[in-house]
Amino acid sequence: MKTLKTYAILYLVFLYAPIFLLPLFAFNTSTIIAFPLTGFTTEWFTALLDITEMHNALFNSFKIAVTSAVLATIFGIFGAMASTRYHFPGQKGIMGFIMLPLVLPEIIVAVSLLVVILKLGMSTGSWSVIAGHTLICTPFAIAILNSAFAALDPSLEEAAYDLGETRASTFRRVTLPLVMPGIVSALLISFTISMDEFIIAFFLTGADPTLPVYLFSMLRFPKLLPAVMALGTILVVLSILLITIAEIFRRRGAKRAGLKDTGGFL
Amino acid sequence: MMTTGEKLRRFFRTDQGVGLLLVSPTALYALLLLAVPLIAIVVISFLTQTGVRDFAPGLSLVNYKEALSDPLYRELMLRSLMVSGSVTVVTVLLAFPIAYFVSFGVKPEQKSLWIFLITIPFWTSYLIRVFLWKVILGYNGVLNSGLKLVGIIDEPLTFILYNVNAVIITLAHAYAPFAILPIFVALEKIDRSYLEASRDLGESRTMTFLRVTLPLAAPGVVAAVLIVFIPTIGDYVTPKLVGGPGGTMIANMIQTQFLRLNNAPLGATLAVLAMLIVAVIAIVFLIVGYRAAGGGKKGGRG
Numbered sequence: 001m002k003t004l005k006t007y008a009i010l011y012l013v014f015l016y017a018p019i020f021l022l023p024l025f026a027f028n029t030s031t032i033i034a035f036p037l038t039g040f041t042t043e044w045f046t047a048l049l050d051i052t053e054m055h056n057a058l059f060n061s062f063k064i065a066v067t068s069a070v071l072a073t074i075f076g077i078f079g080a081m082a083s084t085r086y087h088f089p090g091q092k093g094i095m096g097f098i099m100l101p102l103v104l105p106e107i108i109v110a111v112s113l114l115v116v117i118l119k120l121g122m123s124t125g126s127w128s129v130i131a132g133h134t135l136i137c138t139p140f141a142i143a144i145l146n147s148a149f150a151a152l153d154p155s156l157e158e159a160a161y162d163l164g165e166t167r168a169s170t171f172r173r174v175t176l177p178l179v180m181p182g183i184v185s186a187l188l189i190s191f192t193i194s195m196d197e198f199i200i201a202f203f204l205t206g207a208d209p210t211l212p213v214y215l216f217s218m219l220r221f222p223k224l225l226p227a228v229m230a231l232g233t234i235l236v237v238l239s240i241l242l243i244t245i246a247e248i249f250r251r252r253g254a255k256r257a258g259l260k261d262t263g264g265f266l
Numbered sequence: 267m268m269t270t271g272e273k274l275r276r277f278f279r280t281d282q283g284v285g286l287l288l289v290s291p292t293a294l295y296a297l298l299l300l301a302v303p304l305i306a307i308v309v310i311s312f313l314t315q316t317g318v319r320d321f322a323p324g325l326s327l328v329n330y331k332e333a334l335s336d337p338l339y340r341e342l343m344l345r346s347l348m349v350s351g352s353v354t355v356v357t358v359l360l361a362f363p364i365a366y367f368v369s370f371g372v373k374p375e376q377k378s379l380w381i382f383l384i385t386i387p388f389w390t391s392y393l394i395r396v397f398l399w400k401v402i403l404g405y406n407g408v409l410n411s412g413l414k415l416v417g418i419i420d421e422p423l424t425f426i427l428y429n430v431n432a433v434i435i436t437l438a439h440a441y442a443p444f445a446i447l448p449i450f451v452a453l454e455k456i457d458r459s460y461l462e463a464s465r466d467l468g469e470s471r472t473m474t475f476l477r478v479t480l481p482l483a484a485p486g487v488v489a490a491v492l493i494v495f496i497p498t499i500g501d502y503v504t505p506k507l508v509g510g511p512g513g514t515m516i517a518n519m520i521q522t523q524f525l526r527l528n529n530a531p532l533g534a535t536l537a538v539l540a541m542l543i544v545a546v547i548a549i550v551f552l553i554v555g556y557r558a559a560g561g562g563k564k565g566g567r568g
Contacts, residue, residue: 004363004367005367007364008371009444012383012384015384018387018399018439019398021398022394022398023399028285034401034404034406034407035408035411036411039371055486058563075292075295076292076554078288078291079292079293082285082286082289082292083289086281086282086288087282087284090280091285095289096285096295097293097300097301098289099294100296100300103492105517106497107500108307108500108541111534112306112307112537113299115303115307115530115534116302119306132299135299138292142292142554175563189389192389193389196389196390196393199502216392219397222530232391232397232398234503236391236394239389239390240389240390240441243385243386243389244288253285
């Protein structure tokens, strides 16, 4: 086990290498992204304040991520509730199809949506990115919410029915509060996925780029690379923060249901 | 006699009916935004483009003939399969010991922390991570300047950027959690008393691992292989940023056909072919895996 532990730690170093290097170059004075480091500066972060196109892209991404997260979580609640609490004909096939975007290459989702949109004579825009992101975030929301709903004791809902509550009011007053941690977790994960997603946005974004699409265009200009590093640092810190909060909520949900924690979202 | 409406109303009050009703919004969304577009792309792959948004009437196999006979497309397809295959082998081999360590070597209360640590990098911007690999593997990159500083090499290594190797390293990094998690889940499910029984019956540690742990972990390994192999074939960003001219893959060509050459039918054909080939390989792999597992069970062990 000792050799395995050394290997595990080396593996973590490999996994984290890009993320650790990012802030080193973001705070480095040199415009060339290479070692040795030349000195400390925050100038690249302040430079970000002057790039208005980036601010537009950021705002656009934020709008798309919030909308996609809400939609994916709503679809996730329906899907997870149906698959954990009920048995219906064709369940395996239907659920498998809904979860398909998890393994489908994103470029396939992107081009197939693009041809339909163009064939219908519509033009792409934020709405089409939202449509695509909702599609790929829904399986993640379902995976998280499945464990939230599975942990829910059905006798609590039955008690509510017996006390005269309707299906709708039981859902609102009993089910919803109990799965709330799962819902928050699903919202945050979906938001993070949408915020970072590139391929679908690249194909479907139209005239207003999202932040990753704008970032991709910045990569072609060596002069802008330090600013890319600064922006990347902010994004990575933000993602880790959101994911940590999501994990805390997920665990709280699991604890509330008295489940043993199995760890991980997937 | 009940009317059809009456029957339907009754059905939607049963458990099955409520389940179907509940799943319908999500299923309809997937139907409209996934099934319909996937069908559309298959249909378009049989058309030929004549104008910006116009297609010639009638279906034809012209695109398939071109995609299969043109050596450029064939080379891209073969290279994509080779890269995906190598990434899968490398990722799963590297991932297995980690999953094994977390499942067998970590205290139960620390397991979720390890899994969380392993998944964090996956949630950060893919674009940024790939770009950082370019910085690490470059001519004056972190790896080369580091190795030079230590004195292991005199000249920068050039075989690690702008080629297939760089694509494989970067993708193996990106898909690591996808391989670790299913194997970990399979290992966690193993009843520990089986291992004790095996040891009590005189098997060595190594033989116990080979004859008990490994076969029981097989479903996880199969899942890991598929979950890495299928999406990597369609990766666009990694070949674009670190692959150089010799490292481009089929997704880059699909993008070129759609967004640059405005030849959606040919792009659609390449996408359909890539998916078909991947599906066939995945199914063959599943059947072989299932046979191997089933054969093992029937034959008995020892």
